[in-house]
Amino acid sequence: MFPTPIQKASAPARLAYQIALPIALVIWLFPLIGVAVTSLRPASDLAAGNYFGMPSSIAYENYASVFRDxxxxxxxxxxxxxxxxxxxxxxxxxxxxxxxxxxxxxxxxxxxxxxxxxxxxxxxxxxxxxxxxxxxxxxxxxxxxxxxxxxxxxxxxxxxxxxxxxxxxxxxxxxxxxxxxxxxxxxxxxxxxxxxxxxxxxxxxxxxxxxxxxxxxxxxxxxxxxxxxxxxxxxxxxxxxxxxxxxxxxxxxxxxxxxxxxxxxxxxxxxxxxxxxxxxxx
Amino acid sequence: MPHDPQPARFWKRNQMKIAPYAFLAPGAVMFLIYVLIPIVQSIWISFQDWDGLGPKTWVGLANYVELMDDDTFYVALKNNLLWLGLYLLAIPMGLAAALFLNQNVWGIRLYKSLFFFPFVISQVVVGLMFTWFYAPDFGLFSQLIKWLTGSEVAILADERYVTYGIIAAGLWPQTAYCMILYLTGLNNLNFEQIEAARMDNARGWRLLRHVILPQLAPATFIAMVVTVIGALRSFDLVSIMTAGGPYGSSQVLSYFMYEQALSEYGYRMGYGAAIAVVLFLIMMVFITLFIMRMIAQERNR
The missing domain is CATH 1.10.3720.10 (MetI-like)
Structure with a gap:
């Protein structure tokens, strides 16, 4: 197997790998995650400039309105x-x-x-x-x-x-x-x-x-x-x-x-x- | 073959002659009508002046002569080269991602699929995502740049950066594609060779370079083919993110052709066809190389 299986590496290296995986994934999917979060953000948040913080509520309404309108x-x-x-x-x-x-x-x-x-x-x-x-x-x-x-x-x-x-x-x-x-x-x-x-x-x-x-x-x-x-x-x-x-x-x-x-x-x-x-x- | 008088055997021999063509016909006819004949027709139309409705006028090489004097053509050509050069980065990046993920730990299968995600999404959606990502004021990327450099850059409105911004968006799914090709390649390595090399103290980079990469050659070949073709075909992202702007600075041949032949700029089918022929000839160089390699492989079977 290449690269060498992580199981053969030292304990800290294994831990580092386990931590690096989710971090790399989040960075890789950043644009997607951003869009997914925005799709659930109420319009009022965007108007108030809350682009990056937690949405003030989960707006399923966005999806309903896309289908309706x-x-x-x-x-x-x-x-x-x-x-x-x-x-x-x-x-x-x-x-x-x-x-x-x-x-x-x-x-x-x-x-x-x-x-x-x-x-x-x-x-x-x-x-x-x-x-x-x-x-x-x-x-x-x-x-x-x-x-x-x-x-x-x-x-x-x-x-x-x-x-x-x-x-x-x-x-x-x-x-x-x-x-x-x-x-x-x-x-x-x-x-x-x-x-x-x-x-x-x-x-x-x-x-x-x-x-x-x-x-x-x-x-x-x-x-x-x-x-x-x-x-x-x-x-x-x-x-x-x-x-x-x-x-x-x-x-x-x-x-x-x-x-x-x-x-x-x-x-x-x-x-x-x-x-x-x-x-x-x- | 000895002649056989029995009718059943006679039919059977004919059957062997007819069958291949009968099986081939439906698909081949469709392919002929929608792919092969249109190529010839496009070349023919490129010598005409035609608005798509009225009569065609033969103008010889006039469309090509005009193209040679068209500044946008050179911008598009330059950008196509940029696409080609930078898009190839997807191959080493995909390899790096594959090496990173080629482990056997809990949940790795899910990680692999999630890393592959960008490739499954339509380029229209990718384009919209990155437009949002780059948007000044509230785009995450512009915020990051502002935080790092103190000044704001509107990537997609800046002639200097716009093409790079679009290519970066294209690299996202393309890297995922190359990654999956390499992950499969890594699954099919010859383990004995690797172990033997390890016995000889080959490690890390040297092992990768001299033992692993040669074994990954088939994956690299396919990654090359799809990346080169993808770079030269780039249309969706340019159309979605900038429509060739600002001031035509992110133009590529595929979009330039579409714009000339089918948009508010007018219906110049002949001129558009001439642009398409140029793009076709450029791609044929690569296609011929790929096919020649495939023929060589067929012979070796």
């Missing part, structure tokens, strides 16, 4: 309407593409694979004008479906990279022996490979959920009005209205951040497995 609930709903179909679409498509690229040795295989990988790294701006145009022409501008279709296509690149490497790690003999038995290719995919892909599907689902939930660029490019606006772009619009009403901005920020944070905590192991695939299998 702003369309943030609607924005959240839109975010779900974009994120969930995208997760299903991108993960579903990449199960197929990943299988194709991992199992078959056709001629263009590596080329197709690297096109997916490279597409994943390009700047969004090179896609912006044509994708906006395409979405307008299809009558999908300002709709959640317009966002979903783009996100599905783009995330399929990343997901394919992941799925292909995952399937490559499965024992190929399983597929070989099924073929000898005369099982069709589709049946092999459906009944042999797909059940083994569960961990990869879970990991990618959490990851794509977070990526798409947090997307801001496409939410501003492909959506204009409130009715389809996801929470990231919505929060930015609200920030313009709540000039310097930091208790509201903070509460809104916490609300917008919560779904991916919950997702992360519930599915932590999958999330990290997703992020680090490739780092672990080297």
């Amino acid at each position: 702003s369309p943030i609930g609607w924005y959240i709903l839109n975010s779900f309407k974009v994120t969930i179909p995208t997760v299903i679409g991108a993960v579903g498509l990449s199960c197929l593409t990943g299988f194709a690229l991992a199992v078959y040795g056709f001629r263009a295989n590596l080329w197709v694979f690297f096109a997916f990988v490279a597409g994943n790294f390009i700047p969004f701006q090179i896609l912006m004008v044509p994708v906006r145009e395409l979405t307008l022409k299809a009558g999908l501008y300002d709709t959640t479906l317009g966002l979903v279709l783009f996100h599905v296509a783009f995330q399929t690149g990343f997901c394919t990279l992941f799925m292909r490497n995952f399937i490559k790690g499965l024992p190929f003999a399983l597929i070989e022996s099924a073929r000898v038995e005369g099982v069709s290719e589709w049946q092999i995919f459906r009944h042999i490979v797909l059940p083994l892909m569960r961990p990869a599907i879970a990991a990618l689902s959490v990851l794509v959920f977070t990526f798409v939930w947090n997307d801001y660029f496409w939410a501003t490019v492909l959506v204009q009005g409130q009715h389809a606006m996801p929470v990231t772009a919505g929060l930015y619009a609200l920030n313009g209205q709540w000039v310097a009403a930091w208790h509201l901005v903070s509460a809104g920020s916490i609300i917008a951040a919560l779904p991916p944070v919950l997702m992360f905590f519930l599915m932590q192991r999958h999330f990290i497995a997703g992020l680090t695939l490739g780092a672990t299998k080297g």
Whole structure:
């Protein structure tokens, strides 16, 4: 193990480490803690200049007023309407593409694979004008479906990279022996490979959920009005209205951040497995 | 392959030829329509004068010539380099955090997840947090600066500091990302090698440099890829925190493009596309390097 386990260190060093941990954490999360505290601070505190002291009372009212007086609930709903179909679409498509690229040795295989990988790294701006145009022409501008279709296509690149490497790690003999038995290719995919892909599907689902939930660029490019606006772009619009009403901005920020944070905590192991695939299998 | 007259076997051979394309088609078609073709279209549009509605006019290289004379372009380019250089600090910082947290004490799992937190939060929220953090009068950071130096600095309103302020906000989630990559890498070390090195009296820095870091190379590679790409893609934070201001001093290519093509400054799609092509070419240099390394790895499998 590296560094040397702290258990082997002297007692004072162990104690120092135990003390350093929470201190480092508080410093690291300082902006977050500040915002969380501000979100619970009554407006009167801010008006009185009490920015840093203990809140005079805990103002859950801030959250209630954000939900009551702003369309943030609607924005959240839109975010779900974009994120969930995208997760299903991108993960579903990449199960197929990943299988194709991992199992078959056709001629263009590596080329197709690297096109997916490279597409994943390009700047969004090179896609912006044509994708906006395409979405307008299809009558999908300002709709959640317009966002979903783009996100599905783009995330399929990343997901394919992941799925292909995952399937490559499965024992190929399983597929070989099924073929000898005369099982069709589709049946092999459906009944042999797909059940083994569960961990990869879970990991990618959490990851794509977070990526798409947090997307801001496409939410501003492909959506204009409130009715389809996801929470990231919505929060930015609200920030313009709540000039310097930091208790509201903070509460809104916490609300917008919560779904991916919950997702992360519930599915932590999958999330990290997703992020680090490739780092672990080297 | 010997010819086999049985129809079932015949189908099976065809199936092997058709199956890969059938599996590939749905995803590949989507990717083609929304990613690959738009790249070509953008390059095409960059040679046009177009407001997004009316007819396109072919102007040849005029957009690029104009770009070469545009002061904002050079500010954006300089800032992009600054982003790139400073963003890479996320890698050693992430490694340091990972080394700090790679212990087996009570509650460490929770600590690791909490340290990773900034990465899970949307950049819009990160941007708002840091705007608040830097706000003059009541921002915690400005208060700290005031307490330390006696004078107040409005980071985001000061042309000298604004880009550094935004990059610092970006480093927060990026460091968390690199940390998690290294934590996983540290979990997969070859313990025998480390013990052998310890027998040879390698300790601390020397052990890290000569034994640990080479083993962490795959994690470092991924950290490099995501950090370089993240730096050049930076858009959200600039948009949220300053919208490129004050006076365009925190401009980056990605935001400059958006501003030219799609904002109150006008709908100059051709000019915007030209900026996007420049950014694309810069990123392609890195993407090509990454892919070449990946191809080399594939060959070694």
